Amino acid sequence: MRKLEGMSTYTLPAALAEIVDDFQALTEPDRLQLLLEFSRGLPELPERLKDHPELLEQVVECQSPLFLTIESEKNPDGARKYRLFFKAPQEAPTTRGFAGVLHEGLDGLTAEEILAVPDDMPELLGLTRAITPLRMRGMTAMLGRIKRKVAAASRLEH
């Protein structure tokens, strides 16, 4: 975890902080290109989820259909880690790109780490002008949904 300058007590997990740094180091067109790379890097759903769309929830705030779910697994050291799964169509690269960022930044972390991510973290990517504030909302909603699901699941386990 590390603190971001000027973001009060905001803390980001290392992988997500690195992604934010990468975006911030780029010009706007290159940021879009990087988002496109994240959309290409979004992993496919595992077979067991592909066959069970009912296990995924739709985030309706997204401009294109986006479905997600989480699963938890116990590490040998006893810590419970959360796995994230997303489904978004190829013809919605912006939505897929956001999902790719959250997947790479948050997959396999603990509930504490995920819940500590500030709700307005998507603003840190510097895409608001190019994507429109409106479309940014889809990503904020995705993050919110992940945090709600992780919070609910970790309450059940305690």
Place this chain on the structure above:
Amino acid sequence: MSYPVEQNEKFASYANPERLVSTEWLASAIADGAIADGKLVVVESDEDVLLYETGHIPGAAKIDWHTDLNDEVTRDYVEGAAFAALAASKGISRDSTVVIYGDKSNWWAAYALWVFTLFGHQDVRLLDGGRDKWIAEGRELTTEASQPTVGEYPEVERNDAPIRAFKEDVLAHLGNPLIDVRSPEEYTGQRTHMPAYPEEGALRGGHIPTAASIPWARAAAEDGTYRSREELEALYLGEAGLKAGDDVVAYCRIGERSSHTWFALKYLLGFDTVRNYDGSWTEWGNAVRVPIVKGADRGAVPAAFASN
């Protein structure tokens, strides 16, 4: 120099057949080298800002509705100088034939075409069926960025009045035909935003008094092409009750879906005076003291507003 117009039976029945091209026609024009020669400029305009980068028609340029066509500060379109610079950078000259296509049955393509028309660009056409039809037919796509030869575009002053309505124009227009192209839920006021677009909401739900509800997608066939003239007439003359010579205003939420309907009324059915109210429901539904009707009935213009 204008590129030859497509001749086919479907288009011939429309009022302005020269405003549409088919995927077959575009594919063969490209094969003939029309883009390479600079005779034709193809533009992709999508809702998703990254879609073009995932693959586009070879040689097509990208114009983004938000970052390229909208003013960054004021809720308005760019001015003449910015438009001239944009067009030139995409290889467009004042006399170029421009073919626009995009996602979602050409919502944003029609919107871009409408903005080109605000600047009086003469020869701008829509690819019937848009991006989805091109892809469904297995036609060529590339991720290679296009490198257009810079065009020569003069600084033209935007001429809004003929095809763009502002709120005051709509108030003065009350009593004349209006087409509401939003979903039935938005029209009746059940919803104050479009499904999945919660931020483009409004404080009040409903429709402008007397507006006919013809959701935009009813003008499109399954494959995203425009319906035949006969079908469009049944929809707009029959169901909506428009009559030849009517002065019509179309609106939606921010003016993009209604651009699709504006195109159908103006160029396919040949109404001379059709304006797109781009302020649309995000303005009207938030404005103070404008009349609104809730429910499925068209309603009547309140006496205080009945100037017509």
